[in-house]
Amino acid sequence: MNKQDQLKQQVAKAAIDYVVPKLKQNDVLGIGTGSTANFFIDMLDGHQDKFRAAIASSEASAERLAKINVAVLDMNDVEQLAFYVDGADESNGQLQLIKGGGAALTREKIVASIAKQFVCIADESKWVNTLGAFPLPVEVLPMAREAVARQLESLGGEPVWRKGCVTDNGGHILDVHGLQIADAIKTETEINQMVGVITNGLFALRKADVMLLGREDGVQIIYPGLGT
Ligand code: 5RP
Secondary structure (H helix, E strand, O other), X not given: OOHHHHHHHHHHHHXXXXXXXXOOOOOEEEEOOOHHHHHHHHHHOOOHHHOOEEEEOOHHHHHHHHHOOOOEOOHHXXXXXXXXXXXXXXXXXXXXXXXXXXXXXXXXXXXXXXXXEEEEEEEHHHEXXXXXXXXXXXXXXXXXXXXXXXXXXXXXXXXXXXXXXXXXXXXXEEEEEOOOEOOHHHHHHHHHOOOXXXXXXXXXXXXXXXXEEEEOOEEXXXXXXXXX
């Protein structure tokens, strides 16, 4: 296993230690998507009796949860989640995130929206001063792809269609390169207003509540604005 995966595994274990003791029998857990979230799912095996069920942010995570016999619910049947645990592609010191490298951004944002606490788990390569070096994923309705791309260019970015990628919602992804996102709430709001956009991968209006960051010298627990 490479160093980055070792760090992802460490933060997944830290998330188990952070979340599981706080769970109540009737709680529903929100589970994200990606390789870090997968480590977390695998480590939930053995803890199925500590909570009622899960909501997954992708079909892939739902299948992985089902394999370890975690009940996966429809979100329409759930009002609130005790925790949402998910990775990120970038985080700044405010715990504003870029997500969607795995194309699950829309469902991730929806699941995060009903979580009491969003626990982000990431290795230190994801920690940045300014968001935007990682191309910002924007999910669009397929018919609006080029129209949205032209509007994204007006923000100073260079949108690139992630060819061959169709999301769980039937959407397409534009990855916007070259943005330096100084005001993440403003950029998230502006892109949300573009007709044809389903979601953008900025998580600033609903940022993470706590970050478990895997570093060479151990896992650091970070709260918004407190830095490392
Ligand atoms: C998927 C995501 C993931 O959280 C993000 O891409 C990080 O993935 P990984 O844990 O594999 O590095 O937003 O849409």
